[in-house]
Amino acid sequence: MYFYLVAFGLLAHVLFWGAGLALAVMPGRWRNFWPVLAVPSGLTLQALVVWVAVWLGLNGTNSYAWASELVPAVVLAAAIRWRGMTVLRAGLGKFWAVWGATAVVLAMLVAPLARAAKGLTTTSLGSCDAADYAAGARVLMEFARGERGGFMGLTEVVRVMSVDNFFDYWTRLNHFAPAALIALNGTILDCAPHELTSLMTMVLLAGSVPVVFWLARAGLGYGGRASWAIAAIYGVSPITWYAVAHTAMGQLLAAQAIAVVTWAGLALWRGRLGWARAASFGGALGLAYGLALGSYGFILLIALGPVLAFAVGHAIWRRQGKKLAAWSAAMLVPLGVAGVILWERVAGLAERLALLQQYDFGWKIPMLGPEGWLGIVAATTLEPLSGGWRWGLAGGVVALLTAALVLGVIRRRSGAFAVLGLTVIPLLGYGYLNFRGAQLGTNASYDAYKVLAVFYPGVLAGLFYWVTLDAAGWRRWLVVGCGLLVIAMNLLGADRFTREMQQPPLLVGRELWQVAKIEARTDIASVNLRVPDMWSRLWLNALLLKKAQYFETHTYEARLNTEMKGEWDLTGGLIALQLPAGGSERINPHYGLVDTRSPYYIRSRLGDGWYEPEQIARTGTRWNWTKGDATLRLENLQSRRLRVVMRGLLRSEEPRDLQLWLNGQRVETWTTGKNLERRAGPVMELPPGASVLELRSSTPPTVAGAGAGRPLGFVFYGIELEVLAEAMPPKE
Numbered sequence: 001m002y003f004y005l006v007a008f009g010l011l012a013h014v015l016f017w018g019a020g021l022a023l024a025v026m027p028g029r030w031r032n033f034w035p036v037l038a039v040p041s042g043l044t045l046q047a048l049v050v051w052v053a054v055w056l057g058l059n060g061t062n063s064y065a066w067a068s069e070l071v072p073a074v075v076l077a078a079a080i081r082w083r084g085m086t087v088l089r090a091g092l093g094k095f096w097a098v099w100g101a102t103a104v105v106l107a108m109l110v111a112p113l114a115r116a117a118k119g120l121t122t123t124s125l126g127s128c129d130a131a132d133y134a135a136g137a138r139v140l141m142e143f144a145r146g147e148r149g150g151f152m153g154l155t156e157v158v159r160v161m162s163v164d165n166f167f168d169y170w171t172r173l174n175h176f177a178p179a180a181l182i183a184l185n186g187t188i189l190d191c192a193p194h195e196l197t198s199l200m201t202m203v204l205l206a207g208s209v210p211v212v213f214w215l216a217r218a219g220l221g222y223g224g225r226a227s228w229a230i231a232a233i234y235g236v237s238p239i240t241w242y243a244v245a246h247t248a249m250g251q252l253l254a255a256q257a258i259a260v261v262t263w264a265g266l267a268l269w270r271g272r273l274g275w276a277r278a279a280s281f282g283g284a285l286g287l288a289y290g291l292a293l294g295s296y297g298f299i300l301l302i303a304l305g306p307v308l309a310f311a312v313g314h315a316i317w318r319r320q321g322k323k324l325a326a327w328s329a330a331m332l333v334p335l336g337v338a339g340v341i342l343w344e345r346v347a348g349l350a351e352r353l354a355l356l357q358q359y360d361f362g363w364k365i366p367m368l369g370p371e372g373w374l375g376i377v378a379a380t381t382l383e384p385l386s387g388g389w390r391w392g393l394a395g396g397v398v399a400l401l402t403a404a405l406v407l408g409v410i411r412r413r414s415g416a417f418a419v420l421g422l423t424v425i426p427l428l429g430y431g432y433l434n435f436r437g438a439q440l441g442t443n444a445s446y447d448a449y450k451v452l453a454v455f456y457p458g459v460l461a462g463l464f465y466w467v468t469l470d471a472a473g474w475r476r477w478l479v480v481g482c483g484l485l486v487i488a489m490n491l492l493g494a495d496r497f498t499r500e501m502q503q504p505p506l507l508v509g510r511e512l513w514q515v516a517k518i519e520a521r522t523d524i525a526s527v528n529l530r531v532p533d534m535w536s537r538l539w540l541n542a543l544l545l546k547k548a549q550y551f552e553t554h555t556y557e558a559r560l561n562t563e564m565k566g567e568w569d570l571t572g573g574l575i576a577l578q579l580p581a582g583g584s585e586r587i588n589p590h591y592g593l594v595d596t597r598s599p600y601y602i603r604s605r606l607g608d609g610w611y612e613p614e615q616i617a618r619t620g621t622r623w624n625w626t627k628g629d630a631t632l633r634l635e636n637l638q639s640r641r642l643r644v645v646m647r648g649l650l651r652s653e654e655p656r657d658l659q660l661w662l663n664g665q666r667v668e669t670w671t672t673g674k675n676l677e678r679r680a681g682p683v684m685e686l687p688p689g690a691s692v693l694e695l696r697s698s699t700p701p702t703v704a705g706a707g708a709g710r711p712l713g714f715v716f717y718g719i720e721l722e723v724l725a726e727a728m729p730p731k732e
Contacts, residue, residue, distance in 0.1 A: 003114040003199070007106055010185055010196075010203045011039075018042025020076030023083050023091070025283025027267070031083060032090040036098075036214040037284060039207035040256045043181060044287040045072060047294045050140055050180035051342065054171060060142045065187035097228055098213045105235035106206035108494065109244060112501035113198055116618060120195035123504035123617070124535070125380065126363070127246035130201075131538035132556060134193035136170045136179025138545055141187060143167060150546040157550060158558040161351040166545070169558045172348040173355070177294030178249035193542065194508045201244050204252040208457070209235045211259045216461040219263040220415050220422075226467040229483060234460055237375035238493035242382055243453055245497055251453045254296035258303050259457040260288035261331075265307030266418055269314065269327055278330035285334035293342045298352050299454055302429070304331065306458055310421035314414075355557065362446025367434040370397040373427070373452070373463055375490040380500050382449070400466035400482065408468065415465070423462035426455035506535045507617035511590045515570070516543035518587070528552065528564040528596070531572035532606070533613060540570065569594040573613065574624045574716055575604050575632070580725035589718070590620065600642060600723045607631030607692065611710070626713035628701040632693040634721075636686045643724040646681040646693070649717040656699035658714060660684075663691050672714060683724065 018041035025041065026034040049068050050061065058064050080088055116123055122130045143152060145167050151157070155164045163169045170176055178200075186196045213231035216222045222230070234240060243252055264281050271277060292300050315324035339346045366383050371393035378385050385393065408416025430452045437444030452459065470479045518524055526548035531537040537555055554561045571577060572591045578584050583598030595601065609630030615622040636642055646660065652672045660668040660681055668681045684693075701711035 003110050003120065004107065006120060006189060006191065006196075007110045007199045007202060008103075009189060010199060011102075011106060011207060013185060013188060014039055014042035014046070014203065014207060016042070017045050017072040020072055020074075020079040021045050021283075021287065023079035023088060024075065025287060027264075027277075027280040027284065029271075030218065030267075031087050033094060033214070033218075034087070034091045035095055036210040037260065037287075038210070040211060040260055040291055041287055042072070043177070043204075043207075043253065043256070044291045044294075045075070046184050047177040047180045048290065048341075050184055051171075051176070051294070054140070054145055057144055057146060059144045060140060061183045061187040062141050065184050068184070069188070095210060095213075098210050098231060101228065101232045101235060102206050102209040105209055105232070106202060108236065108498070109202040109206060109241075110199070112498045113202075115502045116504055117507060120191060120199070121508045122194050122197040122247070123501065123508075124247055124506040125245040125500060125504060126506065127248070128506075128534050128538050128556070129249075130197045130247035131535065131542055133175065133178050133182060133247065133249055134197050134539070135166075135542035135545065136174060136176070137182035137186060137193035137197070138542055139167055139170055140180055140183035141193070143545075145171075150544075151541070151549050152545065154548050156562050157560050159560065160558050161348075161354065163558075166558060172344050173352055174557070175250040175295050176345065177253055177291060180294070181249075194513070194539065197247060197249075198244075201247050201249050201252065204249060204256075205240050205244050206235060208240075208252065208256050208259070211256050212457045212461065215259045215263050215457050216464070219266045219458075220418055220461055220465070222461075222464070222467055223470075226464065226470075226483075229487065230461050230464050233375060233487060233490050234457060236490050236494040237456075237460070238377050238380070238382060238490065238497065239373075239375055239453060239456055241494055241497045242380070242449075245380065245501055248450075248453070250295045251450055253294075254292050254299050254303075254454040255457055257288040257292035257295075258299070258454055260284060261292075261303060262307045262422065262458050264288070265304070265327075265331055266310065268330055269311050269323075270414065273323055273326045273330065278326070278333075281330065282334045282337075285331065286338050289335045289338035290342060293338055293345045296454065297345050297349055298356070300335070301349075302451075303454075305425045305429075306421045306423075306455065307331075308421075309425050310418050313417055313421065317417075356447075360443050362443040364437070364443055365445045365449045367431075367438075367445060367448070368452075370394040370401075370463075373397075373459060374486050375460075375493055376486065377493055380493075380496050396482070397463070400469070401463060404466040404469050408465070413468075415468070419462040419465045422455075422458035426451060426459050504617055505615070508539055509617065509620050511588045511620055512536060512539050512543065514588050515540055515591050518570075518593070519544050519546050524568055524593070526550070526566040527568050527570040527593075528566035529555075530569045530603075530605075531591075533573070536572055540572075544570075564596075567596060569596055569603070574606060574622070574719055576718065576720045577602065577604060578720060578722040580723060583723075590622065599638065600725075601637055602642065602644070602686065602721070602723060603635040603637065604721055605633050607633040609695075609713075621717075623715050623717045625710070625715045626695065627711055628713045629697065630695045630713065632695070632719070634686060634691040634693055636688050636691065639688055641688070642686045643726075644684050644686045645722045645724065646684070647720040647722070648679050649676065649719075650679065650714050651676045652714050653702040653712055654699070656697045656714075659694075659696040659698075661694040661696060663687070676717065 015038050018038040021041035022034045022037035053064055124130050152166045158166045160169055163172055182193050182196050182200050209231045212234045213227050216230045217227035264285050268281055311327055372384050384390055405416050430448045433444045433448035469475050528550045529537050550564050550566045551559050551561050576592055577594050579598050579600045583595045583600050585593040609627050611625045613624050655673045658670040658672055662684050667684055670679045701713050703711050
């Protein structure tokens with residue numbers, strides 16, 4: 001129940017912040033419908049308050065969040081005074097079915113998270129973006145802009161382009177708005193970033209439902225029921241749930257912003273373009289541009305594409321060049337105002353684009369066809385359907401949409417031109433990036449998905465243009481039947497995500513949070529993050545911002561690999577090191593500290609022959625399979641031999657021998673079977689420099705059984721390397 005209370009508390013808090021601004025900025029003709037802008041208005045105002053506080057040099061949201069609650073209250077009072085109570089009540093009396101859909105979507109999203117963990121936490125099906133957002137949230141919660149202690153001012157690690165400190169990385173280059181939202185709401189709800197990041201992402205999707213409804217209803221002119229169905233489908237679509245499952249907050253914010261811009265652009269064009277009318281749209285456009293700049297700034301370079309195509313097409317068809325110029329000015333002036341307020345974000349766009357070209361971000365995502373664009377997919381990886389089902393459904397979607405568009409053009413409906421702009425432009429970009437990725441072997445399909453996702457409110461609404469075929473008789477049955485099929489397939493996709501998100505592969509567990517306690521220790525000034533998996537490494541970075549941190553591998557933007565200068569190694573993964581004379585410390589079964597200044601200091605890592613680590617995230621149980629023979633890489637940094645003992649918790653799928661070979665010499669043989677056993681080896685002498693500890697077996701790897709076709713050797717649930725004390729301790 002606690003998960004739901006916090007989630008709906010988050011939504012209510014955003015609505016409180018947005019009510020007054022939405023009431024104020026909704027253009028006059030539509031002023032009674034102001035609630036549809038309440039969520040994007042609240043998100044924008046919260047992010048703007050944090051932005052202003054940053055420039056005022058305040059010490060994070062923990063110092064001003066409660067005082068800032070006066071801002072939405074004052075804005076609401078001013079808006080009521082301007083618009084009047086009649087408009088306020090008129091808006092509150094509308095859209096209950098839409099808000100009901102919003103609540104249901106949010107409850108559906110929260111359900112798997114509530115089953116996955118006992119307490120508030122963050123999960124992911126693969127992406128590590130959540131940890132990055134959480135780090136930014138901590139920056140904005142606890143630090144002032146000028147602070148440079150610990151990780152904040154470690155330039156050699158955090159430098160990105162012109163940015164030389166971790167705070168400015170968030171204000172200039174990274175996703176500022178998502179981090180600001182977590183920070184401000186986290187302070188008010190007394191939640192740490194790791195407790196709020198997943199829930200905030202879910203609120204962003206559920207809160208998009210009214211905006212999508214409005215784009216379909218007022219932008220494309222669909223009926224109320226059809227618009228409600230489109231908005232509900234958006235809320236349960238596998239395309240949007242994929243974003244939630246991978247904590248893609250930036251794209252969900254950008255999708256809301258682009259939806260508002262698109263509706264405003266359509267509405268502006270369809271009416272008489274005078275100065276007063278253009279100005280009445282300035283507030284709605286400005287908040288949408290601000291939201292996009294704060295989250296996905298670079299997307300503004302193409303955000304106007306669909307609605308611009310609509311306007312240009314109309315201008316050419318009807319020879320309305322002057323109207324196009326006036327319309328362009330009305331659309332761009334609010335963008336200029338937002339750009340001035342968020343100038344640092346604008347100034348960082350060129351560098352952000354350079355980073356996108358420099359790094360091959362993301363992973364490969366399957367390319368979807370027409371049926372996939374409607375959310376009909378086969379798996380949570382967005383794999384399309386196979387065989388005849390795919391081509392049959394794709395053909396049906398194309399046939400229905402083509403028939404509706406042809407009829408719309410014949411009847412000279414404005415909506416038909418809008419649909420072409422809202423769908424063709426984004427889908428051309430989507431297709432181009434997918435084909436480019438396939439041609440070059442890059443992850444451009446990841447960028448393609450992002451393009452589809454940020455334009456998805458308009459794309460989805462446009463693809464449903466076949467609802468205009470509705471008429472008495474067989475056509476009504478056809479439209480209703482197709483609509484029910486799409487709803488059912490999207491609900492099936494949401495159910496797949498629900499079942500998988502209940503057992504997520506990535507979760508912020510108690511072990512990670514326990515490590516955060518070392519941030520308060522004065523005897524630890526700096527750490528080398530020797531943690532093999534990126535999820536844990538990034539979360540540890542977020543939890544230890546007050547300590548200097550060094551990375552062995554390039555982990556993420558602003559976490560560059562450098563020389564390991566930390567006084568302590570923060571270790572994680574399969575191997576645990578135990579040094580004598582206080583040279584090491586176990587924090588919990590998965591993480592430990594090793595003093596790099598100890599006269600017994602060694603390093604270790606997995607070598608060849610290992611699969612990726614596996615785990616049950618909820619229980620914290622972790623293991624590593626070998627592919628057959630495998631190695632451990634050891635490094636003795638002392639000038640003398642050290643005595644080392646290896647212990648292991650292991651088993652195998654069938655009885656086999658395990659031979660320990662150190663630098664080509666056999667030192668021990670164990671026997672293993674299906675039962676999990678603890679084994680200890682003999683004392684081994686580790687020479688100075690690099691060594692290889694081989695794990696061999698005379699029995700070939702097992703292919704059948706739990707490995708699902710993988711060749712399997714041994715599975716280790718833990719390896720301990722203990723360095724033994726010497727009779728005569730070395731002199732310092």
